Amino acid sequence: MSGPGTATQRSEVVIVGGGPAGLALAVALAQAGIAGTVLEQQGAAALEHPAEDGREIALTHRSRRILEALGIWARLPADEIAPLAQAHVRDGVSPLVLPFDAHRDGQQMLGWLVPNFRIREAAHAAAADAGVKIVTDAQVAALEPGHADMAVHTGSDARYAAPLVVAADSRFSSLRRMGGIGAHLHDFGRTAIVCRMSHERAHEGIAHECFRYQNTLAILPMAGLHCSAVVTVRSDHAAEWLALGDAEFAARVQSQFESRLGTMSVAARRHSYPLVGVYARRFAAPRFALVGDAAVGMHPVTAHGYNFGLYGVEVLARELAQARHGGGDLGAAGPLAAYEREHQRVTLPIYLGTNAIVQLFTDDRAPARLLRGTVLRVARRLPPLKAVITRQLTGGVRRAAG
Numbered sequence: 273m274s275g276p277g278t279a280t281q282r283s284e285v286v287i288v289g290g291g292p293a294g295l296a297l298a299v300a301l302a303q304a305g306i307a308g309t310v311l312e313q314q315g316a317a318a319l320e321h322p323a324e325d326g327r328e329i330a331l332t333h334r335s336r337r338i339l340e341a342l343g344i345w346a347r348l349p350a351d352e353i354a355p356l357a358q359a360h361v362r363d364g365v366s367p368l369v370l371p372f373d374a375h376r377d378g379q380q381m382l383g384w385l386v387p388n389f390r391i392r393e394a395a396h397a398a399a400a401d402a403g404v405k406i407v408t409d410a411q412v413a414a415l416e417p418g419h420a421d422m423a424v425h426t427g428s429d430a431r432y433a434a435p436l437v438v439a440a441d442s443r444f445s446s447l448r449r450m451g452g453i454g455a456h457l458h459d460f461g462r463t464a465i466v467c468r469m470s471h472e473r474a475h476e477g478i479a480h481e482c483f484r485y486q487n488t489l490a491i492l493p494m495a496g497l498h499c500s501a502v503v504t505v506r507s508d509h510a511a512e513w514l515a516l517g518d519a520e521f522a523a524r525v526q527s528q529f530e531s532r533l534g535t536m537s538v539a540a541r542r543h544s545y546p547l548v549g550v551y552a553r554r555f556a557a558p559r560f561a562l563v564g565d566a567a568v569g570m571h572p573v574t575a576h577g578y579n580f581g582l583y584g585v586e587v588l589a590r591e592l593a594q595a596r597h598g599g600g601d602l603g604a605a606g607p608l609a610a611y612e613r614e615h616q617r618v619t620l621p622i623y624l625g626t627n628a629i630v631q632l633f634t635d636d637r638a639p640a641r642l643l644r645g646t647v648l649r650v651a652r653r654l655p656p657l658k659a660v661i662t663r664q665l666t667g668g669v670r671r672a673a674g
């Protein structure tokens with residue numbers, strides 16, 4: 273596959289994708305003394321100073337601990353980290369609220385909300401400081417399996433080889449396909465429109481998820497008198513919402529939220545994300561592994577996507593560090609199989625559960641409306657069920673034995 277003039281660059285692990293998952297893995301490996309190379313298709317400036325993308329990432333306690341250990345948390349601007357005290361869930365026109373707070377789980381907070389572009393920025397800075405080799409403008413176009421090494425080729429005809437290649441190239445991962453790994457894709461037919469907004473009244477750190485009948489509306493607390501409005505609409509209605517003037521958009525959100533935060537106004541540009549859930553059929557193959565959204569791409573309603581990404585990073589780095597300690601091959605089947613087992617055990621039930629919740633709470637037909645109300649009423653009266661959900665929200669996932 274390599275031409276006569278193609279020079280090969282070797283490292284211990286090649287990571288394709290310099291997003292928040294790929295960069296976090298590179299730092300974790302560097303801490304274990306494993307030299308990784310990150311290949312990223314974007315240019316250096318976009319990686320070093322990522323543009324605001326409207327995503328507010330709810331991070332669990334576990335994710336915070338992982339980010340602290342990686343030196344990423346300390347690089348987040350303190351005044352942009354918003355504590356998440358409670359979450360309130362509402363259905364349709366019912367006045368009933370299903371509240372979640374962290375006290376039952378022995379925590380003060382459910383978690384923290386941080387802008388995605390700040391996480392990307394901090395992860396890049398941490399990787400650069402850890403001495404990770406980051407190659408930008410490097411779009412991987414081909415994968416070349418070998419006996420002792422796996423190699424990738426970039427558009428510029430450079431070749432990078434390592435005992436292990438990790439795909440961290442998003443939920444629509446082309447590396448996953450090149451590696452022969454299929455995926456379950458669920459297109460929800462919905463688009464999330466996200467927008468930073470200002471408002472009059474304090475949000476008190478409460479996130480609101482309102483499952484309405486035409487669209488859902490989430491209001492996520494940000495630092496100060498700001499929130500992120502996440503409007504999820506049928507994808508054929510998205511253009512109309514995106515074409516609204518700022519004042520009309522703000523008035524619509526304010527009215528749907530029944531002015532609970534007083535007058536609202538738009539504070540940044542709107543962004544939209546078509547919602548597709550993805551679950552890879554395998555997370556590992558010979559000399560090849562998937563992390564981040566390339567392994568599990570979640571619907572954002574339960575806020576698990578990057579939290580799962582970090583969990584996977586922690587598990588894979590642990591397995592590779594053990595392999596390195598024992599003098600083993602980093603691309604050997606054993607550590608990769610252990611990673612796959614643990615990550616599937618933790619993520620699959622929540623992936624399926626999230627999809628089922630989304631199906632039910634975006635179904636406006638009469639029987640579904642009835643069931644939606646019943647589910648909320650039952651959940652209100654079942655403290656053990658609420659405790660399980662709260663544990664998921666705070667990131668209290670248990671590690672596998674052994």
Ligand SMILES: Cc1cc2nc3c(=O)[nH]c(=O)nc-3n(C[C@H](O)[C@H](O)[C@H](O)COP(=O)(O)OP(=O)(O)OC[C@H]3O[C@@H](n4cnc5c(N)ncnc54)[C@H](O)[C@@H]3O)c2cc1C
Binds near residue numbers: 466577579
């Ligand atoms: C609206 C919204 C809200 C969300 N809210 C939350 C939340 O509250 N909590 C939470 O935990 N998660 C949330 N998420 C999910 C979270 O944003 C993702 O899980 C996370 O960004 C995935 O990171 P990643 O590094 O796996 O992938 P990405 O961020 O997609 O990065 C992939 C990288 O790979 C690069 N790349 C792709 N192809 C190639 C190639 N061929 N060669 C080289 N480079 C390549 C891309 O340029 C990109 O930099 C939300 C998502 C959305 C859309």
